[in-house]
Amino acid sequence: MTAILPTYKRFEVRVKQAYGTKIEDIEGKQYLDFGSGIGVCNLGHRHPDVQSAIEEQLNHYWHVSNLYYNPIQEDVAKLLTTNSVADYVFFCNSGAEANEAAIKLARKATEKTKIITFKQSFHGRTFATMSATGQEKIQVGFGPMLETFVYVPYNDLNAVIDAIDDETAAVMLELVQGEGGVIPAEASFVRELEKICREKSVVLIIDEIQTGMGRTGKRFAYEHFGIKPDILTLAKGLGNGLPVGAMLANEKFYDVFGPGSHGSTFGGNPLAMAAAKAVLNIVFNEEFLNHVQIKSDYLRSMLLEKISDLPIVKSIRGKGLMLGIECTKDISELIPQFIQNGLLVLVAGPTVIRLLPPLTVSKKEIDEAVRVIRDVLVDYK
Structure with missing residues (x-):
């Protein structure tokens, strides 16, 4: 039992x-x-390098409040921004939390509420990320979803264009739909989607929770397409088994999340950061x-x-x-x-x-x- x-x-x-x-x-x-x-x-x-880094950090400290500077967080954030198109990082504990942060940031920055995602997508199991997920089986039994998410067919640019209106804050995209059937995005679709988002002042969020950290043969999957997402979300492989998530954003979002607007008690935990630092030093080679x-x-x-x-x-x-x-x-x-x-x-x-x-x-x-x-x-x- x-x-x-x-x-x-x-x-x-x-x-x-x-x-x-x-x-x-x-x-x-x-x-x-x-x-x-x-x-x-x-x-x-x-992995011996990751295990050694965690053991070393255990002998220093396991947790301190995010009200104080944690130097190892700065090290990991610098590795992420140096090796991506992003400028700033918010640390959390999971992919769902990273996507929650991305959703909140896009809505707060644009003062708009509508977010376009894709059928068969998967973005998490919290209420907002479950609402963002374009799979009914994930949502069944929980009552009405958040109404500001709109699902369109994957790899269908015209459907995205038709869905964008004056209330659209962001488009949220996986470059390979993992839970949805391991379906890759078409290169022409991704590149044209980026152009449309720029023209319409719509935030482009790339969910790299499963495709990031070297999984596709690049540091991040977006590099295969030559695009520059506004917001990037990571988790899974970032800590190689220790719970860690991250939302990466470019410089125009710096002032959007001021003190008190978002947070995570365990986000950027020193043990998770030690693991992530070791992972990044290997994977970004x-x-x-x-x-x-x-x-x-x-x-x-x-x-x-x-x-x-x-x-x-x-x-x-x-x-x-x-x-x-x-x-x-x-x-x-x-x-x-x-x-x-x-x-x-x-x-x-x-x-x-x-x-x-x-x-x-x-x-x-x-x-x-x-x-x-x-x-x-x-x-x-």
């Missing part, structure tokens, strides 16, 4: 320890982790990112070679080490089979297998994962 509310459909894996790309259960069975804690452990479990791209190309090519001919496989899509295998039928029954065969994967809707391996994954581990995927899919009737 558990004392935990059943908010998750848990699988029969009882974790004892984790290291690198492997998770070990209490019975000693090992699993190759191609979910990375849902895109969190981008450097694998217990060009050689590291080049290796991510090489491995992502290899994973995609192996999937195309080994499984694209199977009747159940409809398409293989994504960007970097964020890939989806779209199937012709419901794959929920397959997940326990992957687990039984020692591979942990994710779903993105009823028919998409989502792969988010650590960015440190080896080619040998990719080969192992692809072999298991093929074995399971071949036998699925």
Whole structure:
């Protein structure tokens, strides 16, 4: 009997320890982790540099109020702004909180309330971010959503143009819809969308909670498109397992959030900052990112070679080490089979297998994962 509310459909894996790309259960069975804690452990479990940084910070202090200067926050903020188009950072604890901050900042800066998001998007589970999410299954049972969010079809520029009016504060966009099916944005759509936002004085918010921190082979996914978002949100891979989120904004927003207008008691926690600093020093290295791209190309090519001919496989899509295998039928029954065969994967809707391996994954581990995927899919009737 558990004392935990059943908010998750848990699988029969009882974790004892984790290291690198492997998770070990209490019975000693090992699993190759191609979910990375849902895109969190981008450097694998217990990366030595991250663990060492956390242990060092533990010996200094764990928490002080944000009413005082915390030098390690400044270090992390500088790394983020130096390596992005942003100028300032607000630290929080999660992706949902980062998106909440972005929504509040855009509304306060523009004095407008309408925000355009996209069907099949996912932005979080707080009330505002749930309202921003373009999936009814996330919203069902909670009563009326906030009415100032409007959902339009993904990759449809004309739909965005039609939705923009005098009350539009922002457009909020994932460059790869993760929970919505691992659907990449089209380059022409993203570039034209940026132009429209500039012409209409609409804030462009890019949700990089799952696509950021090297996941797509760039520091941030927006770099693939040559655009400059006004606001950027991060979490997941930023702390490699420690809870941390961040909202990044350009200089024109500096005076919008004055003292008392927004905050987070645990935002910028020193232990989370120590982890984030270690992560950034690794992930923002060009050689590291080049290796991510090489491995992502290899994973995609192996999937195309080994499984694209199977009747159940409809398409293989994504960007970097964020890939989806779209199937012709419901794959929920397959997940326990992957687990039984020692591979942990994710779903993105009823028919998409989502792969988010650590960015440190080896080619040998990719080969192992692809072999298991093929074995399971071949036998699925």
